[in-house]
Amino acid sequence: MELRSPTDFAKQKVLAVQEYTLLAAQSVGNLFRKPLYFADMVQQADLIGVGSLPIVVLTGFFTGGVLALQTANTLQRFGSITLIGQLVSTSMVRELGPVLTGLMVAGRNSSGMASELGSMVVTEQIDAMRALGTDPLKKLVTPRVTATVFMLFFLSIISDLVGLAGGLMVAKLFLSLDARQYWSNAWQVLVLQDVFMGLLKPVLFGFIIATVGCYYGMTARGGTQGVGRATTQAVVAASVFILVTDFFVTKLLISLLSFK
């Protein structure tokens, strides 16, 4: 492998950040310029949203269930087993619902976007699109970003709900708790700040998933091997970006919204 100077390496990274920022900004800016490609948005919403539903439901349900199982022992030791509904509820709504949904959708769709757009780049289909007078960012990137943001919002809500259902299953079947009490605790503990945090995160994560996937796809070089590399990089980058963003957004919102 050829060794590169640190200066060249740094320049390349700065250029990549610049290109990503431009792509992300244009994907939003294109929403205010015609044509809007509404049909493409609906198609992508179906692929991303409906297509991701099974994995999001399974992930949410079993995460809620295992959360209840893991914490039951500790809560029992302090005689607070009835608080299990509250614990599952706040954990799922504030954190695990949006983050795990984001990670699952990133694994499924960032890779899909990177490989689809990457294949189009290496087979000159993107150049052909430009030659035919169509802006590929407007036609391909903006619909994917819009659809992912929109659908991840609702997928996270579904994940929260099925996570609570998973916790209920454990509480009822293995801990012999009252179902009504579980739901009542789970519902009453939530405050506006929790819901706001839980609904803001998927919007940010959806934007990250789509822009990162599209960026790696649009910059893929080097034939099928390059497309494979772009696909892997897209999943890794999107997942890490989600977790890092999650930390800073959580910290910021805790400071701003004065959580108890």
Place this chain on the structure above:
Amino acid sequence: MSAPSLPIDQTDAVAEQPTGSAIVFEDVHLSFEDNDVLRGVSFQLPYGETKALFGVAGSGKSTILKLALGLQAPDSGKITVLGNEVTQMHERDLFPLRDKLGMVFQESALFDSLTVRENVAYRLMEERGVYDEAIDVRVRESLRFVELEHTLDLFPSELSGGMRRRVAIARAIITQPELLLYDSPTGGLDPVTSNTIVELITKQRDVYRTSSLLVTHRLQTHQFDPQTSQMRVLPRGQYCDVPMTFLILRDGKVIFDGDIRQLAHTEDEYIREYIS
């Protein structure tokens, strides 16, 4: 193979050509890292003329087409296409200009998730938003021109290499562009399929007089006769009757730019060897 029937009324065909040049390259330089691809390339393509670009692989022929379309930007120099200086234009402003151009890519570059019908109709659907009857008529007309009307609902992966090139030609000509760019349209194809494609290009040149840049390795000595709808070999003395010139690139520089007579009488050993 016989020539396909003409799809469009011939009265529309040879429209009066504007004066001047469809493409002007002025001292264009381009390099990738340490590799100088183009070193001061200058030429003009007058309206209504077809210019064949010759040169060995890697001499910058395809790059010239991409520069003319504004898909790449040169390091220096000036490129004017249909009166617009593309080297000074923003990507967003290039899209309306590209509506007036047609490009046939080396590997066809058809959209693999769309059918032949959708590929050919792509530009019209982008304009109108829906696939209507008027578009369907033009799609069939365009596909009839390349003799592939029966492939309407097939996907590009179901076509042979030659058929894909012909669909790419149909896609490029459907809006009757003012300028056509062909990137090795016969490259890698068998002689029979190559002849069919050369015939289509020749017909576009001789019937519609569309200004064209053609990257090729074949010296064309045929003319399309609209009266008989047949190709005919030109007698030696009539080579200059067709609106065709030749440009030869070597090591990123233009070493020849002229018509067939000048090409035939060149003293340059390299050129003589190349065309022999």
